[in-house]
Amino acid sequence: MATLKDNINTIKGIGEKRAQAFARLGVFTLYDLLCFFPRRYEDRSVIVPIAEAVDGYAVCILAVVADDPRLSRIRRGMELVKFRVFDASGAADITYFNQSWMKNNIHRGEEYIFYGKIDRKGRHCSMTNPVFEKAGAQSGSTGRILPIYRLCRGLTQKNVLQSVRIGLDSCAGQLSEPIPKEIRDRLTLPDAQFAYENIHFPSGFPALDQARKKLVFEELFLLACAMQYRKADRLEKAGPVFQKQDVERFYASLPFSPTNAQQRAVSEALQDLASGKAMNRLLQGDVGSGKTLCAAALSWVCAQNGYMAAFMAPTEILAEQHCHTLQKLLAPFGMRIGKLTGSLTAKEKRQIRSELEAREIDLLVGTHALLSENISYPGLGLVITDEQHRFGVQQRAALEGKNENAHVLVMSATPIPRTLALIIYGDLDVSVLDELPPGRQTVGTFAVDSRYRERLNRFILKQAENGHQVFVVCPVIEDSEEETGLSLKSAESYTEELRAALPALKIACVHGKMKQKEKDAVMAAFARGEIAVLVSTTVIEVGVDVPNATLMIVENAERFGLAQLHQLRGRVGRGAAQSYCVLVSDAQNEEAKTRLSVLCKTNDGFQIAEEDLRLRGPGDFFGARQHGLPEMHVADLGADIILLKTAKQEADALFEADPQLSLPSHAALRLRLKQMLQAGSMTLN
Numbered sequence: 289m290a291t292l293k294d295n296i297n298t299i300k301g302i303g304e305k306r307a308q309a310f311a312r313l314g315v316f317t318l319y320d321l322l323c324f325f326p327r328r329y330e331d332r333s334v335i336v337p338i339a340e341a342v343d344g345y346a347v348c349i350l351a352v353v354a355d356d357p358r359l360s361r362i363r364r365g366m367e368l369v370k371f372r373v374f375d376a377s378g379a380a381d382i383t384y385f386n387q388s389w390m391k392n393n394i395h396r397g398e399e400y401i402f403y404g405k406i407d408r409k410g411r412h413c414s415m416t417n418p419v420f421e422k423a424g425a426q427s428g429s430t431g432r433i434l435p436i437y438r439l440c441r442g443l444t445q446k447n448v449l450q451s452v453r454i455g456l457d458s459c460a461g462q463l464s465e466p467i468p469k470e471i472r473d474r475l476t477l478p479d480a481q482f483a484y485e486n487i488h489f490p491s492g493f494p495a496l497d498q499a500r501k502k503l504v505f506e507e508l509f510l511l512a513c514a515m516q517y518r519k520a521d522r523l524e525k526a527g528p529v530f531q532k533q534d535v536e537r538f539y540a541s542l543p544f545s546p547t548n549a550q551q552r553a554v555s556e557a558l559q560d561l562a563s564g565k566a567m568n569r570l571l572q573g574d575v576g577s578g579k580t581l582c583a584a585a586l587s588w589v590c591a592q593n594g595y596m597a598a599f600m601a602p603t604e605i606l607a608e609q610h611c612h613t614l615q616k617l618l619a620p621f622g623m624r625i626g627k628l629t630g631s632l633t634a635k636e637k638r639q640i641r642s643e644l645e646a647r648e649i650d651l652l653v654g655t656h657a658l659l660s661e662n663i664s665y666p667g668l669g670l671v672i673t674d675e676q677h678r679f680g681v682q683q684r685a686a687l688e689g690k691n692e693n694a695h696v697l698v699m700s701a702t703p704i705p706r707t708l709a710l711i712i713y714g715d716l717d718v719s720v721l722d723e724l725p726p727g728r729q730t731v732g733t734f735a736v737d738s739r740y741r742e743r744l745n746r747f748i749l750k751q752a753e754n755g756h757q758v759f760v761v762c763p764v765i766e767d768s769e770e771e772t773g774l775s776l777k778s779a780e781s782y783t784e785e786l787r788a789a790l791p792a793l794k795i796a797c798v799h800g801k802m803k804q805k806e807k808d809a810v811m812a813a814f815a816r817g818e819i820a821v822l823v824s825t826t827v828i829e830v831g832v833d834v835p836n837a838t839l840m841i842v843e844n845a846e847r848f849g850l851a852q853l854h855q856l857r858g859r860v861g862r863g864a865a866q867s868y869c870v871l872v873s874d875a876q877n878e879e880a881k882t883r884l885s886v887l888c889k890t891n892d893g894f895q896i897a898e899e900d901l902r903l904r905g906p907g908d909f910f911g912a913r914q915h916g917l918p919e920m921h922v923a924d925l926g927a928d929i930i931l932l933k934t935a936k937q938e939a940d941a942l943f944e945a946d947p948q949l950s951l952p953s954h955a956a957l958r959l960r961l962k963q964m965l966q967a968g969s970m971t972l973n
């Protein structure tokens with residue numbers, strides 16, 4: 289008998305080639321196949337009288353062919369088959385392009401179902417290239433709600449449809465039911481078999497809604513439970529006890545006073561550090577809210593207690609900058625700061641390793657290089673990761689793993705919509721920096737198209753003449769070599785263009801493919817004010833602090849997520865001078881325009897995050913695959929907010945009543961969570 293774990297090539301009709309195609313879609317087992325949900329549906333269930341069919345909508349009509357189909361060639365390579373059909377209400381003309389065989393497939397006097405978009409001109413009604421099927425033949429492509437799947441080369445809709453049918457028939461009975469029955473009953477959620485059957489082959493729209501609701505709930509509920517499970521786990525974990533220190537001493541050394549929000553966040557963390565349990569806290573604060581200072585204060589406390597802290601940044605440039613900033617803040621207290629990035633020479637790395645062994649470093653700042661297997665951290669007491677959304681849950685875990693019981697502070701500048709944060713950070717305690725340091729001003733933001741190029745260039749010149757500096761960001765597509773290559777060229781060629789347009793200015797370019805030394809040199813020169821205009825790919829996206837920069841220009845702004853644009857905008861407006869952000873885009877579509885207009889209207893990161901989630905969905909919001917969160921199969925975190933809340937409430941209540949999930953009615957849930965968490969990847973299957 290087939291089981292859910294079987295490879296899909298056990299299905300009749302799936303050979304090696306098709307199995308490979310399915311693999312590209314992430315489908316390996318029968319279970320994957322059942323979880324490969326349709327992307328959308330076509331309503332081919334209702335047959336509409338021709339006279340009532342509405343212009344522009346796809347419908348099914350049931351009609352008799354009135355004449356013999358005529359084949360004509362209107363020009364080379366363009367063949368038409370035309371005929372007229374009618375039902376009791378009216379007539380329609382049907383045309384097939386370049387499908388000359390249709391002439392012999394359609395017969396005068398016979399009745400067919402045609403499914404296609406209606407085109408109405410006055411009283412004249414027509415359809416082009418409709419799907420057709422002989423009336424009563426029911427091959428399955430009309431007369432029902434038809435699922436439409438995501439495809440790739442080597443697969444057709446029909447392949448997927450038939451495979452899913454076989455999969456459901458052989459294994460649907462084996463699907464487990466992780467949601468306790470009591471909850472399912474209360475929320476009137478159908479059982480697994482019904483849900484999987486009807487998400488693929490809905491018997492009607494109410495059934496589809498039921499199925500979807502159940503699967504969305506299940507997905508969100510499992511995620512919420514998994515986070516609870518992690519939290520329960522971590523509450524057991526002891527952490528080094530840090531004696532409370534007088535942070536005022538640290539504050540007193542600063543050239544400014546910390547904001548109330550910063551002080552609050554630091555003291556919340558200090559409570560954790562003194563509690564005997566390992567801290568696991570998220571510090572969330574909009575761009576420029578001053579998270580680095582909090583990190584510095586906690587590293588200071590850590591060092592005062594004789595422990596070492598590690599600080600992980602997502603890019604070399606950021607690590608560099610943090611290192612510099614923290615050095616300035618902490619060296620006066622005699623703290624020894626080390627730096628570890630991928631670009632260090634083998635000798636430099638050896639040096640760092642031996643200093644670590646000898647406990648000669650109080651704070652180690654670095655990139656992913658901190659995670660290298662051959663490095664250990666004796667005396668590690670605190671782990672800080674910056675810009676959390678760039679690290680997966682796994683990477684976080686890897687660094688924490690360097691010392692099981694180290695305290696953990698995660699800093700994120702991406703304000704996550706509250707509803708979502710509730711679940712995603714369900715395993716973390718959260719501090720929020722909801723206040724910017726005084727004297728910040730709103731960055732004037734404008735969306736323009738490239739007709740403004742000349743005015744924009746004059747504006748650049750004006751900023752430079754006033755002694756200020758300018759960032760220009762060109763898009764780069766993450767994770768794709770080819771496309772990276774393309775847009776790198778665009779950053780470089782745009783630099784040339786600008787140099788030609790503004791010969792008086794010193795213009796430099798920095799991008800991810802440059803050697804570290806070169807990047808560093810350019811960034812450092814920019815920070816020193818020796819370069820007026822810095823053209824870059826998004827390597828400067830996070831964190832870089834150049835208060836003298838007053839203009840941020842983003843090219844092809846439509847290619848960026850709102851949250852990302854907001855981050856970029858945060859690079860300016862850090863000094864006293866009025867600052868601007870110009871989003872250049874020639875995108876014509878309404879959606880792109882709406883998105884950019886959100887940024888022009890508000891500077892509030894939370895509001896932008898909510899909008900971003902609503903407009904683009906969570907996948908894009910977090911950036912491809914980097915969020916380290918499970919991919920959602922059905923749930924749309926933007927649209928399913930009510931279910932999200934319900935799922936969270938139910939999960940909380942369940943863990944409240946049965947923290948260990950030891951009740952028999954929770955056994956299936958416990959098993960599923962164990963599998964999820966063991967897989968480490970936190971994927972839901």
Ligand code: ADP
Binds near residue numbers: 547573576580701831
């Ligand atoms: P982010 O939260 O985006 O990481 P940073 O830590 O880079 O923000 O801080 C942004 C800027 O604000 C830095 O130049 C920092 O020195 C400055 N800053 C931080 N806290 C304060 C404060 N309380 N008062 C004035 N300036 C501050």
Ligand code: MG
Binds near residue numbers: 579674
């Ligand atoms: Mg920062």
